[in-house]
Ligand SMILES: Nc1ncnc2c1ncn2[C@@H]1O[C@H](COP(=O)(O)OP(=O)(O)OP(=O)(O)O)[C@@H](O)[C@H]1O
C-alpha cells in the first residue's frame with residue numbers, strides 16, 4: 342500500500358532523514374519507534390506532503406506522493422493525526438470534526454454521526470471550544486477529525502504523548518478499533534512497548550536511519566530493543 | 574444633549590466606513606500576518622468605480638455598490654496573487670514593504686491615468702434631511718449605517734457558518750493542521766482577500782455618497798485610521814474590528830465637535846498609543862506571545 346524507498350529529508354543543512362526504507366501493507370498496523378529527534382515526525386510530514394523529500398520515493402498504491410499537494414494526498418486516502426494534536430482552537434468540537442471532512446462535504450454528516458458514536462465524549466462536548474478540552478479529549482478530537490476524511494491509511498504521530506496511563510490504554514483501544522474497521526495504520530510512538538504489542542511489524546529508527554525491523558513480537562523480545570527502548 | 578446625539582449619529586456614519594475597512598485589515602492579518610497597506614487604496618478604487626458606473630451607465634445605488642464590491646474583490650485577489658503570494662515564505666518585512674509599494678502603485682497609477690484632481694461623486698441618492706427629537710439625520714447616513722451593518726452580519730454568517738468561513742478560521746489558527754485535513758491555504762487566503770476587498774469597495778461607494786468628493790489619495794488617511802481601529806479592536810478579531818471602527822469614527826467626530834478639528838487625526842493616534850500601552854492585544858484580542 343505504502344512503499345518508502347531511500348527517503349532523505351533535509352531542513353536546510355540538517356539531514357533529518359538519511360535514507361529510510363519501509364513498507365506498509367494493506368490491513369497492517371506498522372509502527373516506527375525511536376528516540377527524540379530520530380526523524381519520525383519528519384517522515385510522516387513528508388508522507389503527508391508538508392515537506393518534500395530531497396531524495397527517494399514514496400509510493401502509495403502506484404501514486405508518487407512526492408508530486409502531490411497535501412490536499413491531494415488527503416483526497417487519495419491518507420489522513421494524519423499530528424504530534425501534539427493540533428486541534429483548531431477557537432473552533433467548536435463539531436466544527437473541528439467537520440473540517441476533517443473538508444474534501445468530502447457530501448458524506449460529512451453521516452461520518453460525523455459515526456465519529457460521535459465512536460467517541461461519545463466528543464459528542465457531549467460538541468459545542469465546546471476545542472481549546473477547552475483536556476489533553477486526552479483533544480487527542481480523541483484529533484483522531485476523530487482524521488477519521489472524518491474516511492482514510493484508508495491513518496498516520497498517527499505519538500498519540501499517547503503526555504497522557505495519563507488510563508488515557509493511554511484508551512487510545513490504544515481506539516487504534517485497535519479503527520484498525521478493525523479496515524483502516525491501515527502507521528503508528529509512531531515513544532511508548533514502544535505498547536506500540537509493538539499492537540503492531541504487526543515495526544521499524545526501529547535512530548539518527549534518521551532504520552536500525553532494525555521485524556514483527557512486533559520479535560522486536561519486543563529483542564534484547565537490543567529492550568535495552569534501548571523498553572527500559573531493559 | 575442634542576449635540577451629543579447629533580455627533581453620535583455623525584460618528585456612527587463615519588465609523589461604519591472605518592469598520593468596513595478595518596474588517597479587511599483584520600481578516601488578512603489574521604490569516605497571513607500581513608498588514609495590507611494597499612487596503613485603503615482598494616477603497617479608493619471602489620469609489621472611482623462607483624463614480625464611473627454611475628456617470629457612464631447611470632446605474633442606481635444598488636448596482637454601483639454591488640458591482641464595486643465584485644470589482645474590488647477581484648482586484649484584491651489579483652493583488653494577492655501577483656504581489657503577496659510569491660512572498661509567502663519570505664520574511665514578513667518583505668511582504669510589508671511590498672504592500673507599501675502596491676499602495677503607491679495604485680495611488681500614482683490612478684493619478685496618472687485619471688488625474689490627481691478631486692471629483693464630485695454623483696449623488697445617485699437624493700439627500701433628505703429630517704429631524705428626530707431635534708437631531709438632524711440624513712437618509713444617506715441611515716443608508717450608510719444600515720448597509721454597513723447588513724454587510725457585517727453577512728460577513729459574520731459567512732465566517733461562522735460556511736465551509737469556507739470555517740476553513741478561514743482553521744487556517745488562521747493552524748495552517749499546517751489545516752493542510753492535513755485537505756484545506757488548500759492558497760484558496761482560503763485568496764478568498765479572504767476577496768472578502769475584505771469587497772467590503773472596502775462598498776465603503777468606497779458609501780463614502781463617495783457621504784462626502785461627495787473622491788480623489789486618488791483618498792484612501793491614505795482612512796486606511797491608516799481603519800488600521801488603528803483594527804488594532805484597537807484586537808487585530809485578527811472580526812467583532813473587534815467592527816467595534817474599533819465605530820469607536821474611532823465617534824472619537825473623531827467628537828474631537829471635531831469640541832472645536833479641535835485640527836487635532837482629529839492626532840486624537841486617533843493618541844488612542845492607538847494608549848491602547849498599545851494599556852491593552853496591547855486590543856479590546857477583543859487574545860494575548861498570545863508571538864513567535865517571530
Ligand atoms: N523545522 C525544523 N527545522 C530544523 N530542524 C528540524 C525541524 N524539525 C525537526 N528538525 C530536526 O530534525 C530531526 C528530526 O526531527 P523529528 O521531529 O522528525 O524527530 P522525531 O523523531 O519526531 O522526534 P520526537 O520523538 O521528539 O518527536 C531533529 O534533529 C530535529 O532537531
Ligand SMILES: [Mg+2]
Pocket residue numbers: 381382383424498
Ligand atoms: Mg516527532
